[in-house]
Amino acid sequence: MLKKIKALEEKSRKLEVAKELRDHWNYQTQQYANHFLDVRNKGKTYVGDDQPKQLLEFQDNPRPIEELIDYINTKVDDTGLNPASAKHFGYIPGGGLFTTALADYIAATSNRYAGISYASPGGVRMENQLIKWMCKLMGYPESALGNLTSGGSIANLIAVVTARDYAGLKAIDYPKACIYLTEHVHHCVQKALRIAGLGEVQIRYVPVNEEMKMDTSSLDEQIRKDIQNGFKPFLIVASAGTTNTGVIDPLDDIAEISEKHNIWYHIDAAYGGFFILMEELKDKFKGIERSDSIAIDPHKGLFISYGLGAILVKNVKAVYDTHHYIANYMQDAINPDIDISPADMSPELTKHFRGMRMWLSMHLFGLDTLKAAIEEKIWLCRYFYKKIQEQGFKVGPYPELSVMIFRYIPEDEDADGFNQKLVQFIHDDGRVFLSSTTINGVFWIRMAIGSFRSHLEHVDLSLKIIEEGILSLNQKIQVES
Numbered sequence: 001m002l003k004k005i006k007a008l009e010e011k012s013r014k015l016e017v018a019k020e021l022r023d024h025w026n027y028q029t030q031q032y033a034n035h036f037l038d039v040r041n042k043g044k045t046y047v048g049d050d051q052p053k054q055l056l057e058f059q060d061n062p063r064p065i066e067e068l069i070d071y072i073n074t075k076v077d078d079t080g081l082n083p084a085s086a087k088h089f090g091y092i093p094g095g096g097l098f099t100t101a102l103a104d105y106i107a108a109t110s111n112r113y114a115g116i117s118y119a120s121p122g123g124v125r126m127e128n129q130l131i132k133w134m135c136k137l138m139g140y141p142e143s144a145l146g147n148l149t150s151g152g153s154i155a156n157l158i159a160v161v162t163a164r165d166y167a168g169l170k171a172i173d174y175p176k177a178c179i180y181l182t183e184h185v186h187h188c189v190q191k192a193l194r195i196a197g198l199g200e201v202q203i204r205y206v207p208v209n210e211e212m213k214m215d216t217s218s219l220d221e222q223i224r225k226d227i228q229n230g231f232k233p234f235l236i237v238a239s240a241g242t243t244n245t246g247v248i249d250p251l252d253d254i255a256e257i258s259e260k261h262n263i264w265y266h267i268d269a270a271y272g273g274f275f276i277l278m279e280e281l282k283d284k285f286k287g288i289e290r291s292d293s294i295a296i297d298p299h300k301g302l303f304i305s306y307g308l309g310a311i312l313v314k315n316v317k318a319v320y321d322t323h324h325y326i327a328n329y330m331q332d333a334i335n336p337d338i339d340i341s342p343a344d345m346s347p348e349l350t351k352h353f354r355g356m357r358m359w360l361s362m363h364l365f366g367l368d369t370l371k372a373a374i375e376e377k378i379w380l381c382r383y384f385y386k387k388i389q390e391q392g393f394k395v396g397p398y399p400e401l402s403v404m405i406f407r408y409i410p411e412d413e414d415a416d417g418f419n420q421k422l423v424q425f426i427h428d429d430g431r432v433f434l435s436s437t438t439i440n441g442v443f444w445i446r447m448a449i450g451s452f453r454s455h456l457e458h459v460d461l462s463l464k465i466i467e468e469g470i471l472s473l474n475q476k477i478q479v480e481s
């Protein structure tokens with residue numbers, strides 16, 4: 001038996017990587033990261049993937065890191081959308097700060113267990129400090145807390161299940177329970193409702209005004225009507241920066257209504273939340289401090305690499321009651337004197353120590369630089385809004401944040417079809433990436449400026465490519481006719 005154990009030991013010891021090999025792998029990884037940042041990241045932003053790629057089979061023997069990095073370089077990072085590109089203006093960009101990689105390196109190496117306070121008091125303290133910092137930013141009281149999630153979707157899910165339990169809803173109540181939102185709410189909210197077992201609740205789509213913001217008198221009227229008819233309103237979801245057009249719902253007026261009727265008020269600020277750092281925009285967020293919970297995504301607004309969202313909750317007991325659980329094998333972990341554990345505030349137990357990436361980035365750069373980058377995005381969007389109109393485009397609402405919509409109205413051709421072709425032209429070209437949306441059956445092209453890497457030259461390049469697209473499409477039309 002000892003012989004057997006020793007033989008296995010000899011093999012398994014290879015998992016503890018010796019210094020020399022570590023240095024080699026470190027060096028190769030770093031070389032590739034540098035190649036990516038200095039060369040690849042300057043290339044195309046979007047490349048279509050038209051050929052199936054050969055996968056590397058898993059085998060008993062190890063492969064050299066050079067072969068694996070080559071695979072990543074030529075078969076993963078070569079096609080599709082490059083979200084790290086300065087010229088990525090689709091969906092909601094963020095860029096992905098390099099400091100995220102450094103923090104993940106440390107967190108993955110030490111493998112600290114940041115789910116439970118007693119296992120890593122320092123790690124949990126760090127995460128809770130970040131959450132409290134965001135709570136303060138939103139004007140929440142000292143007592144508020146929340147959780148660092150993998151992204152906005154899970155943050156919104158935590159809010160939905162907390163609101164469900166806070167209202168004391170049981171399965172039998174679901175068909176009469178009402179949630180209020182607009183058609184511009186991010187689809188992860190509807191998804192969260194289904195996952196939360198709330199597929200049968202009544203979703204009331206509140207009409208929007210001409211600015212595409214929630215119409216609050218309709219909201220109030222609908223709630224009154226529902227109460228009169230024996231329904232149970234339990235959740236209002238507002239957006240602080242819609243994905244479609246970046247507009248902020250009238251947060252303060254909605255707060256008034258939610259307080260009057262005692263309904264959980266959740267704000268999805270996954271995209272827009274960090275713009276509150278800009279002095280000039282503080283007014284637009286007025287009322288956010290009156291909400292019960294807020295979803296916010298550092299992997300968008302704070303430029304952290306993918307995998308970091310947050311849910312902020314005023315009533316800590318409510319979110320704790322929904323998420324904590326006591327198991328016999330966890331008995332050592334219960335200590336009321338120490339910080340509230342992330343595991344008690346989310347569906348996760350063992351988790352990525354994801355706070356370190358935000359903490360290290362905020363410290364290494366300092367808030368001043370991050371704020372300047374955020375403000376730059378706003379001004380770039382205002383610039384684009386002006387310039388694109390000069391190029392003859394029709395635009396949607398004035399950008400409150402850094403997202404806006406626009407479309408071209410050709411002389412004698414179907415406008416939707418024309419704009420679809422224009423988006424296709426931009427994608428085929430690939431230097432920049434923009435995405436589109438449909439609002440009330442109308443096709444719009446979206447400009448979303450969110451990466452810390454995006455500057456004036458990149459916005460100008462987009463304008464130039466769009467101009468080229470118009471010329472090319474108009475030429476084609478002339479040839480055809």
Ligand SMILES: *Cc1c(COP(=O)(O)O)cnc(C)c1O
Binds near residue numbers: 150297
């Ligand atoms: C991106 C986004 C989400 C979803 O967040 P993920 O981090 O992608 O899970 C939710 N709401 C809004 C407004 C968003 O922009």
